[in-house]
Amino acid sequence: MTEESDIVSLFNPKSIVVIGASENPAKIGYSIIDNIASGGYSGKVYPVNPKGGYILGYPVYKEIKDIPENEIDIVCISIPANKVFSAVQECTQKKVKFLVIITSGFSEIGNTDEERKIVKLAHKHGMRVLGPNMFGIYTKSVSLNATFGPKNIRPGSVAILTQSGALGIGMIGKTSAMDLGLSTIVSMGNKSDIDETDLLEYLADDPETKVIIMYMEGVKNGTKLINVLKKVTKQKNVIVIKSGRSKRGAMATASHTGSLAGEDAVFDAIMKQCGVIRAETIKEALEWGIWSEFMLSIPLPKGDNSIIITNGGGLGVLATDACEKYQVNLYDDQARMSATFQKAVSSFGSTKNPIDLTGQATAEDYRASISAAINDPNIHAVISLYCETAVFDQDELAKVIEEKYEEACRVQKPIVFSLFGGAKLEKYIKELSAKQIPVFGDVYDAINCLSSLYTLRKNILKDIEKIKEFKFDQNKIDQIVEKARSQNRYFLLTDEAQEVMRIAGITIPHCLIAKNEDEAVKFAEEINYPVVMKVVSKDIIHKSDAGAVKINIKNKEEVIKAYQEIMKNSLIYNKNADITGIEVVEMVKDGTQVIVGARQDQSFNSILMFGMGGIFVEVLKDVVFKALPIGYNEAKEMVMSIKSKAILEGVRGEKPRDIASLVDVLLKVGQILKNSKNITDIEINPVIVYEEGIKAVDVRILLRKN
Numbered sequence: 134m135t136e137e138s139d140i141v142s143l144f145n146p147k148s149i150v151v152i153g154a155s156e157n158p159a160k161i162g163y164s165i166i167d168n169i170a171s172g173g174y175s176g177k178v179y180p181v182n183p184k185g186g187y188i189l190g191y192p193v194y195k196e197i198k199d200i201p202e203n204e205i206d207i208v209c210i211s212i213p214a215n216k217v218f219s220a221v222q223e224c225t226q227k228k229v230k231f232l233v234i235i236t237s238g239f240s241e242i243g244n245t246d247e248e249r250k251i252v253k254l255a256h257k258h259g260m261r262v263l264g265p266n267m268f269g270i271y272t273k274s275v276s277l278n279a280t281f282g283p284k285n286i287r288p289g290s291v292a293i294l295t296q297s298g299a300l301g302i303g304m305i306g307k308t309s310a311m312d313l314g315l316s317t318i319v320s321m322g323n324k325s326d327i328d329e330t331d332l333l334e335y336l337a338d339d340p341e342t343k344v345i346i347m348y349m350e351g352v353k354n355g356t357k358l359i360n361v362l363k364k365v366t367k368q369k370n371v372i373v374i375k376s377g378r379s380k381r382g383a384m385a386t387a388s389h390t391g392s393l394a395g396e397d398a399v400f401d402a403i404m405k406q407c408g409v410i411r412a413e414t415i416k417e418a419l420e421w422g423i424w425s426e427f428m429l430s431i432p433l434p435k436g437d438n439s440i441i442i443t444n445g446g447g448l449g450v451l452a453t454d455a456c457e458k459y460q461v462n463l464y465d466d467q468a469r470m471s472a473t474f475q476k477a478v479s480s481f482g483s484t485k486n487p488i489d490l491t492g493q494a495t496a497e498d499y500r501a502s503i504s505a506a507i508n509d510p511n512i513h514a515v516i517s518l519y520c521e522t523a524v525f526d527q528d529e530l531a532k533v534i535e536e537k538y539e540e541a542c543r544v545q546k547p548i549v550f551s552l553f554g555g556a557k558l559e560k561y562i563k564e565l566s567a568k569q570i571p572v573f574g575d576v577y578d579a580i581n582c583l584s585s586l587y588t589l590r591k592n593i594l595k596d597i598e599k600i601k602e603f604k605f606d607q608n609k610i611d612q613i614v615e616k617a618r619s620q621n622r623y624f625l626l627t628d629e630a631q632e633v634m635r636i637a638g639i640t641i642p643h644c645l646i647a648k649n650e651d652e653a654v655k656f657a658e659e660i661n662y663p664v665v666m667k668v669v670s671k672d673i674i675h676k677s678d679a680g681a682v683k684i685n686i687k688n689k690e691e692v693i694k695a696y697q698e699i700m701k702n703s704l705i706y707n708k709n710a711d712i713t714g715i716e717v718v719e720m721v722k723d724g725t726q727v728i729v730g731a732r733q734d735q736s737f738n739s740i741l742m743f744g745m746g747g748i749f750v751e752v753l754k755d756v757v758f759k760a761l762p763i764g765y766n767e768a769k770e771m772v773m774s775i776k777s778k779a780i781l782e783g784v785r786g787e788k789p790r791d792i793a794s795l796v797d798v799l800l801k802v803g804q805i806l807k808n809s810k811n812i813t814d815i816e817i818n819p820v821i822v823y824e825e826g827i828k829a830v831d832v833r834i835l836l837r838k839n
């Protein structure tokens with residue numbers, strides 16, 4: 134089969150066959166030949182149609198076997214679905230590398246078997262399949278427009294991978310109208326074989342591509358996608374638009390993790406984990422595409438200190454907001470800033486970031502302050518804003534921008550400009566951006582562009598961490614799981630789940646299971662009052678709802694009373710409940726309640742969740758996700774990225790919580806899930822975090838059904 138590394142032939146084909154080429158201009162098979170011809174492709178083109186003759190000057194072959202060449206890079210197929218398989222059979226007579234199947238009517242309408250049959254046959258004969266149900270491929274490197282989309286594709290440096298055909302065709306038109314140049318646009322259709330991971334691997338090293346935009350509807354091989362994205366985003370920005378932001382409907386909610394891990398929340402988190410930029414809209418994604426053309430010339434920042442220079446306070450405040458939104462860090466060393474800008478800023482201006490030159494600022498003031506920022510090694514990026522005023526000689530504006538842009542480039546420092554005002558400024562924006570100088574009409578756009586440079590820098594600097602495995606007896610965990618499953622039970626009982634925690638070295642409260650009242654009293658005294666008592670039964674999962682949990686039990690009499698009430702309530706709740714016993718648990722001290730969850734996700738395999746825990750977890754929704762496996766730093770990043778992280782760091786005089794022990798819990802829970810093929814969910818809520826140590830109070834483990 135065509136190796137993954139041979140994907141280069143898909144983007145640089147020496148020959149293309151079109152099965153279903155037609156001389157009827159109303160047909161897709163005509164448009165493809167027409168686009169190939171007018172796109173300037175210089176490779177070999179072989180239209181195939183039983184009628185023979187000529188189409189747009191190309192001789193037409195009645196059958197594939199008649200083509201005077203044995204090796205063909207791409208066969209594009211545009212004939213009805215019921216004829217595709219036999220056409221692929223005919224392709225096996227030649228050495229074909231790629232089938233690009235335009236035809237609809239396969240898995241997207243349930244005709245999955247036919248699609249699989251085609252892929253199987255193709256693979257048997259060394260062919261890879263793009264599609265079916267797609268509009269084709271454009272590749273700038275050989276000027277090939279093998280699509281039935283618009284003719285005029287502007288060559289450039291943006292690659293678009295799209296799962297939706299119609300949107301993709303629309304994007305060809307839109308990019309052309311926006312003067313946005315493409316290095317490639319590929320329609321992935323049903324992704325029966327080739328998917329975004331194959332294409333991304335090629336595009337990562339493609340020197341023609343500076344930024345990759347992907348439109349996705351679903352993820353087929355999440356783990357592979359994560360691995361590829363982590364590598365690609367170290368080389369260039371990847372922007373993803375994914376449909377389906379609305380909440381996932383009915384999901385099994387046996388765990389909080391399950392109900393919080395909506396498809397979009399997980400996708401969003403994992404894209405961040407991979408260093409991908411998520412665009413809200415197609416417009417936003419394409420704007421990034423335009424900025425990428427600037428990015429060819431703007432250097433990456435060497436540090437996190439950005440400075441705003443403005444002649445308008447309002448614009449400065451807007452820019453500050455935008456920096457917060459796009460996570461661009463503002464330089465705040467006041468002493469150094471006053472030293473740097475003292476000479477450039479008038480006495481009534483401000484040397485605080487944003488540096489305010491005031492409405493009285495002249496071209497010379499801008500020159501002086503921007504130069505001061507460029508020459509200060511502690512400043513790593515400059516955001517220069519200008520609001521139209523009468524005191525500024527606007528004929529100088531374009532000159533100042535060009536001069537300062539070149540000056541910044543000479544010292545490899547990024548600078549972006551935003552101009553706000555009338556028609557003359559609009560004209561400058563157009564002219565200067567045509568020269569690849571990053572000048573914007575909107576402050577938010579300027580800062581968004583700068584932020585994508587920061588994203589790339591962060592991705593480049595991020596180490597791919599070594600995953601540390603804890604040494605604990607996985608076999609013992611597997612035995613507990615399999616014993617439960619052999620009893621047709623798809624969750625672990627409390628004592629079994631606690632045993633899993635003990636095996637993994639996760640601290641749980643002291644607890645013992647009593648079979649009678651005397652034992653309960655004995656255990657309570659052994660553990661020390663106060664204690665908590667709970668029913669242990671495979672038939673009662675929601676114990677509080679059943680009135681089968683009693684807390685703050687302080688003496689022997691209360692133990693006996695609680696034992697009797699729990700038994701009574703449990704049997705009222707479910708008269709057939711099989712009761713293993715009553716758990717007597719140490720009443721843990723107050724601490725910070727967090728939740729740690731891990732589950733098997735349909736798209737990304739194993740994922741980990743962390744957040745503020747307790748009974749309000751679903752109200753607070755202060756949770757974060759990552760795909761497993763992760764290393765220590767990534768786990769710590771999870772802990773430090775929740776909104777309420779200040780509570781863990783210690784607020785109002787409280788000491789910080791034991792974050793290292795908490796990170797250990799995250800990693801251990803992740804390792805158990807990753808290594809246990811029959812555990813689908815693990816959830817500890819709450820894990821109580823203290824100044825020293827943690828306690829995993831309530832553990833729930835769900836198992837895979839046979």
Ligand code: ACO
Nearest residue numbers: 153155161181182211212213235236237266267268298299
């Ligand atoms: N080998 C070579 N040529 C053949 C073969 C064959 N085995 N069988 C038929 N042909 C010829 C036909 O004779 C016809 O030529 P003609 O115009 O000279 O008569 C030509 O191939 C096309 O065949 P038709 O039967 O006319 O099929 P038609 O062009 O109407 O439709 C198509 C084929 C376009 C593939 C259709 O089945 C289809 O799937 N359309 C949807 C495509 C689509 O939307 N894809 C998703 C894109 S993305 C988006 O959503 C925009």
